[in-house]
Amino acid sequence: MLTIARRCPIDPNAQKILAIALYAAILLAIGYFASKKMHDIKDYFAGGKNMGFLAVAFSARATGESAWLLLGLTGMGFALGVQAFWVVLGELVGVAGAWLFMARRFKRLTDQYDSITVPDYLESRLRDNSHALRMVAACALLVFVPIYAGSQVFASGGAFNNFLGWNHYWGAAFGFAIVLIYITQGGFTAVVWSDVFQGSLMFLGLVALPIVGLMEMGGVTNIIDTLKSIDPHLLALHGPGEATDGIVTPGTGGWTTLSIYHVIGLSVIGIGFWGSPQIFVRYISMKSEKSILPGTITAVIWTLLADSGAVLVGIIGRALMNDQIALPDKESVLPLMSDAYLLPFISGLYIAMVLSAIMSTIDSLLVLASSAAVRDYWQRTRHPDMDNARLMNMSRLLTLILALIAFMVGIGLLMHNKDKPIFWVILFGWSGIAATFCPTMILSLYWPKFTARGAIAAMIAGMLSVPFFSFLAGRILESLGQEDYASYLSKLDVILPSFIIGFTVAIVVSLLDKKGQAKLTGVKEDLNFAKTGKS
Secondary structure (H helix, E strand, O other): OOOOOOOOOOOHHHHHHHHHHHHHHHHHHHHHHHHOOOOOHHHHHHHHHOEOHHHHHHHHHHHHHOHHHHHHHHHHHHHHHHHHHHHHHHHHHHHHHHHHHHHHHHHHHHHHHOOOOHHHHHHHHOOOOOOHHHHHHHHHHHHHHHHHHHHHHHHHHHHHHHHHOOOHHHHHHHHHHHHHHHHHHHHHHHHHHHHHHHHHHHHHHHHHHHHHHHHHHOOHHHHHHHHHHHOHHHHOOOOOOOEEOOEEOOOOOOOOHHHHHHHHHHHHHHHHHOOOHHHHHHHHHEOOHHHHHHHHHHHHHHHHHHHHHHHHHHHHHHHHHOOOOOHHHHHHHHHHHHHHHOOHHHHHHHHHHHHHHHHHHHHHHHHHHHHHHHHHHHHHHHOOOOOHHHHHHHHHHHHHHHHHHHHHHHHHHHHHHOOOOHHHHHHHHHHHHHHHHHHHHHHHHHOOOOOHHHHHHHHHHHHHHHHHHHHHHHHHHHHOOOHHHHHHHHHHOOHHHHHHHHHHHHHHHHHHOHHHHHOOOOHHHHHHHHHHOOO
8 A cells, every 4th residue: 555755844634734724714715705795685695696607507516415425425436336326327317407407497587587596486486476385485495404504514523533533523613613604794605606616626636536546556457356356246236235344245236126226216316406496596696598508518527527536436445445444434435545645735635625515515505594584584575675784684694593503403413323324314404405396396497387386285295205204104114014115215215205296296286276277377478488588
């Protein structure tokens, strides 16, 4: 094993902390300069609708990934081998589908309706004057955003523990403090600018580390031979055999009903890109729809290379460090590889990359939740004449409050789930937002008979389905003696069944809602404009 000589007079840990300090200083500078761009509520929540394609594409990708990419997906590559590429396929389908089939229509309609939040858009598109739809959407965001953001706080504690040996709680507090300072000052503009910086770090790090590992192993052939000696199924799309404490049971592996369900579960993770508000608000912020084509190309290339790089880090790390990492600790593969094969300062930059993944999601979620409360509830339903200065101050205050709630959720997760895989903790929050909003967003852009009641029912059904499938469905099946079906459901995970239920409920309720359909005056014309760009 190659060990790089550390002849720098500065202590290795000090070099890592120096890299993190430089990263934090850049973020704080971004927050300061972005605060100078804040003039009204549209600036705070949608960047003044003046963002270019590069900023939007990098921001959407950095926001959509989070810590699950650098810690979770690398860990999956370590544990599952080539099977983890099904996640990459699902991500590509999700990202490309959102940009190609939804972004242009959504941008045209939100500009037509002068929307600055997703509930703004839904209320206008579905002709809901009761504010009930806006309230349900806002409540859903205020439930799942602290959970999702809290899972990122949970991940930041694990990152500092893996990289520097810090206490989980101090690591979580440090990462949280940085994001809190710049987001409350700069709002959405700070979020997007920081996402470009952080998304670039993540991309470069995930492309570079597999190359370092490949050189260390002496070529692809050596990697393949090593993986075959561990478990030949690591090189197969059906995934590895059954393992206990890293020892594979002979004769296991291959295509089975269980492995098929697992592949489906991995492949549908990208569904969340088809309507999650933290992604779609980026489309609202674009300067014009001319940004969509270059934005699509940028986002797809970023996803292909960064996600594939994450899986390769895990696969190559398995070949390099299988004797050093137990399967329960698989999500430490990136920290251990960067520490073993890179200079301490560069390893510190990898800590910054993990923080980038975490913070680029936390900041976006907090601005999203703040917009739900201030714009979608307080201003629209209670005080429509409130001036911009008061709205801005309230937005900053609420962002701070929601951040503190998310921090407490994250600390709670650390206290009770410190050893639970980061990938699945984060996926719960991601699934909750996706199942709540994606069926509604898709139908609102394509189906003229979709009503406000259908949307409300779909959001409630999707929101409740996620905890049901996460915590109750498997236990119910087991209590009925259906352990096999419980195993299949566990491998399938929650996002697909929750999405299907939400989608089905939306269609059934809308078809039964004759009064709601009578209110949809002009919707066909709106959707035709969204499709063609012609009034």
